[in-house]
Amino acid sequence: MMVDKISMLKANTLELHYWFNDESHTMDALIQNRCEYELLGILKEVASVFNVEVRIETEPFADGGLRRWFQFGAIDPGKKATIKIALITALVTGVVVTPITTTISTVTNHLIEEIFEDKEIKELEKEKLKLEIEKLKREAEKNNQRLDNNYKLKKKRSNFYEYLNNYKKVDKVSIIIEDKAKKPIVQEKFVNRANFNDFIIVNDDLEPIEVEDAVIDIISPVLKKGRYMWYGIFKGESIRFNMKSNEFKTLVQTGKIEFRNDSSINCCLQIRRKIDSEGLEKIVGYDVLRVNYYFEDNKAIETPEGKLHKQRKNRGDDQLTIF
Incomplete structure (x- = not known):
């Protein structure tokens, strides 16, 4: 599915979609809560790497399997905070869809490039923010490398997929970056049940x-x-x-x-x-x-x-x- 191009700076929402192998729209509450506890743990860890205090809000469920939305906002608003929220939203998505055999930065490098090539950021550079944005980009690239060796992220991602792997009703899971109005910003990323084991740490x-x-x-x-x-x-x-x-x-x-x-x-x-x-x-x-x-x-x-x-x-x- 192709999506209309929306500024990456509007990326502040993640849609998590559980796809079931039947026609129901319900999920075991304990499994769902455990999965989302791990997802929020990934979000908090990425935010801490970027030294951003994030506010997380959820919205009601929706049908079509089962869909959940998580909207992020910086406690201290501003242009730099908006960029960091977009980065965090993108990087959380990258972490969730990266198997253990692949370094996280391999998947997320292009997301960082896409954010800093965004038209809105180019406009901000004209507003005497060029040096600040260049500094922020260097910081983002450095922090992105730090994610590769972050055991918390790897373990929480592993826990997320281990819970799903043990819950036979889930056929696949997908995650997509959206704006506040739930308009997709990038292509939806899918992970099928057959690949869940690729994300699970066997030996701690x-x-x-x-x-x-x-x-x-x-x-x-x-x-x-x-x-x-x-x-x-x-x-x-x-x-x-x-x-x-x-x-x-x-x-x-x-x-x-x-x-x-x-x-x-x-x-x-x-x-x-x-x-x-x-x-x-x-x-x-x-x-x-x-x-x-x-x-x-x-x-x-x-x-x-x-x-x-x-x-x-x-x-x-x-x-x-x-x-």
């Missing part, structure tokens, strides 16, 4: 972080064999961790290393992470992979594995220097 685990020279003050070592957790202080925080260095565990269990009140280690620490249901990053565990040094009376004593690691690292550096 994140790539672990490795800290090469982490210093841990030992509170409670494990002196006997078994799968027991050690306790220590890392960067001022009390942590429980797995000691995965078999060499160091043997030195401790055979009594070759004794711990005192001020004992600490320098180690390679792996920090395991995942994202929760809200898309927030959570630390789920710590593993000491290698002990480089342990300290006795403030004296650093290098471990055999620490010495071997340093030799391998130096050899690697020498080879890089040669090439």
Whole structure:
């Protein structure tokens, strides 16, 4: 369906359309509320990236499957706020229709270009707003790149489609950018049921972080064999961790290393992470992979594995220097 060209600056409304595989116009209230909670979460996160406080208003349902409208307005009005609302409206749409295998900016870059090429913005540039608009465009492009690595957006999008995927009545979902009068501004975007899985995160685990020279003050070592957790202080925080260095565990269990009140280690620490249901990053565990040094009376004593690691690292550096 072709639509009459309307200024992108009038983009302040999203129409969300649930398409059913029967002739009804009703939807499970819990599923609908959960889906729209995630959609509003995406909107709030995009708005926060652009540092805009947004007012969101909804309108009554309409038939044809089930349709919902969400109209956005800036708390602080003005020309710049109008541009930002148009950007946010467009970017929310881009996030919702971008599968996990595609970077969000790949889809939304052209929307940003379209907004800043709009005739109304070109007119505003003549009103001594040229520098401000150029600055806003640079800011929009920078913020757009930030969306690619935003776990909250990815998780909320995943939750949205997971709820729909488990609700067999929904055959597809569509979203379209409109003006206040509900006139379409861009083509309606569809996602079919067969593609819902392309938006769902299967594994919430994140790539672990490795800290090469982490210093841990030992509170409670494990002196006997078994799968027991050690306790220590890392960067001022009390942590429980797995000691995965078999060499160091043997030195401790055979009594070759004794711990005192001020004992600490320098180690390679792996920090395991995942994202929760809200898309927030959570630390789920710590593993000491290698002990480089342990300290006795403030004296650093290098471990055999620490010495071997340093030799391998130096050899690697020498080879890089040669090439």
